[in-house]
Amino acid sequence: MSSVDTTIQLISANEIDGEVCSTDLAEGPWVFDLLAEPGYGPGSSMHDEIPAETPRQGEIPAEYREASDEELEARIFAAKETLGDRVVVLGHFYQRDEVVRYADFVGDSFQLANAARSKPQAEAIVFCGVHFMAETADILARPDQAVILPNLAAGCSMADMADIDSVAECWEQLEALYGTEPDADGRVPVIPVTYMNSSAALKGFCAEHGGIVCTSSNAATVLEWAFERGQRVLFFPDQHLGRNTAKAMGVPVELMPMWNPRKPLGGNEAQELEDARVILWHGFCSVHKRFTVGQIEKARAEFPGVQVLVHPECPMPVVDAADAAGSTDFIGKAIAAATEPTTFAIGTEINMVNRLAAQYPQHRIFCLDPVICPCSTMYRIHPAYLAWVLEGLVRGETINRIRVADDVAVPARVALERMLAARPGGPSERVIGD
Template sequence: MIQQINAITPLEEARAALADAFELKFTKAVEKATQPVFDKVKDRIPEIEWPFYAPLIFEINRLKKKKNAAILAHNYQTPQIYYGVADIVGDSLQLAIEATRVEADTIVQCGVHFMAETSKMLNPEKTVLIPDSRAGCSLASSITAEDVLAMRAQYPGVPVVTYVNSSAAVKAVTDVCCTSSNALEIVEAVEGDTVLMIPDQYLAQNTAKKTKKKIITWAGACEVHETFTADDIAELRAAYPGAKIIAHPECPPEVIDNVDFAGSTSGMIDWIKTQKPPKVVMVTECSMSDNVAAETEGVSFLRGCNICPHMKRINLENVLWSLHTGTEEVTIPEELIEPARASVERMIEISTRKKH
């Protein structure tokens, strides 16, 4: 099977073209320019690998300025992307909000496809690129717009709250979106005592424990978080005595019931920075732990994570290739943009109204 740099171009072909277009060598100038990045990530990236990453970081940062592009990166991206080339970083809610404030002509989304779609629907006039459109999401692929319409027919009048981990087509038939950081807030804000909360069954079940409203859900799950079990938490406690264990609400309820704290991506970060536990295990995606560790002193981060294979499709090579070639551009059918954007904007409005 031929390896590809993205969904459309063979890897070797792309590498040859990049070698012709850029001086991808670890020169003294490149070393000096990227030293601040390496100083931040040196405990997470082996020094022997840095001569490969540094020239790519150097060229990406030059090219994005030349092309007036902004790079948005999710917390699950690798440290070399998160700290090396990203202009804006955060969880799904933070990226959705910041996408509305981007002034650059082009957005490069270092995340999965639904995130790039969200940036596009919020900025229909801008060019939005994703370095590899094969970067999908088990949650987004678990439900279709037709599924949502069927649920609406089964539960007429019940508001639909949809996790942002969903396609534009699903968002377009949704009343309001939510993220793991504002799920309870959104559920409480919609009218009625019953809510359809899709597609993550575990986020819905964990939210249901905090509200008096009846929540009807869908059998979707995140492949990173759904595999964690209560037995895993017990094993982590035995392996790391005294360590605090925190988890994402996409994990099954029996996991959430046995950890010291459960919260969204941003919630976990805030908890660690506030509580500063001597030792912590983050039951979530591995790169997030690496990224938080790189900016948190006095906390020992212990492994208890899973890797998202979709997030890891994004790498420095295809970020540079994306900027260089303008691929892969994200498009949304015209008829979906307005209704999908409206559901995201309702979420943002609810989540930010208390701050004003």
């Protein structure tokens, strides 16, 4: 089975049939690093508004941009062999195959940040993912370990939809409305919960205001933790994960108002916020927003008995229409557990879906969205950038190091520790330092 990148190249050259969301996907990512107007690049987030202060990647040397696939392969393997245990390469599930093949660990953002800790001898952690993931790795890494993001333009449009200034302003308005005094049960008026897909600054904000971090796999446990301590939850940045998780826990949708940071009180009436159980930030993942109920209906019509698995970042009607919803790890495990040949329609990023299809040829596995549209920012990582930063390390040069300042990292780590200590049925003593 061809990789997603190879398929995009063949479609763009009219050598095979198929549809991509942007023909620019066939270009090298470096083409978009130097554009006068910054953007996330071609792919699912290409129409999202990008903050002016978003990190940008300068031009990488021509020897990497112009190198053949074979030359890049040889240089990457040679650099890794030279560096040995001094470096660990992490690859997110959504990375292109051409990058994942060089990873020492493949997983979701938090799995990878923790995987790096199993290589204590590593002087450098090269994170083939996006910016907030590299920040989390830096928070969890030793002070003497350097975390490197091969392309600084690999951000996340969802994470950018909630910035520290907007969240702080929201919090001030909520405090003015609710006050700060706990109720008779000792629960404060509102607890902030941020998804892992957010900046280190927002993780720190949550810690400083009694809140916590969640992942897509433990969101329900984290919300339980928050409801024990607060009358309401402010959930950001992804509205869909918050809505889908809270709805599955029995929270009525009408008690989950949306907060639009561009409007007073988020665009809500005061009574709506008084009645709220979960206040949802107006953010979303552009990858998962592409999936629709119509796609599910089409899959069921064409493949009777199909199992539809989607990520909880998908809109609520899509999650409701699917057979199951869960994290990337959940989706992978569900397919691995199937003992009989099964048809699976998957609602998550195409690189992961394509890789699962190759890994489990006994099943029919396909992406719900027939249009190939990878994550714009994961796409910004390319073997050329990986070769560039690895050969830099060989020369003793650390390129694109991601550093989280101590005044942000310390509280952010507290929020992560709270997440790890939250367990169904009661707290655990396990913390990040275990």
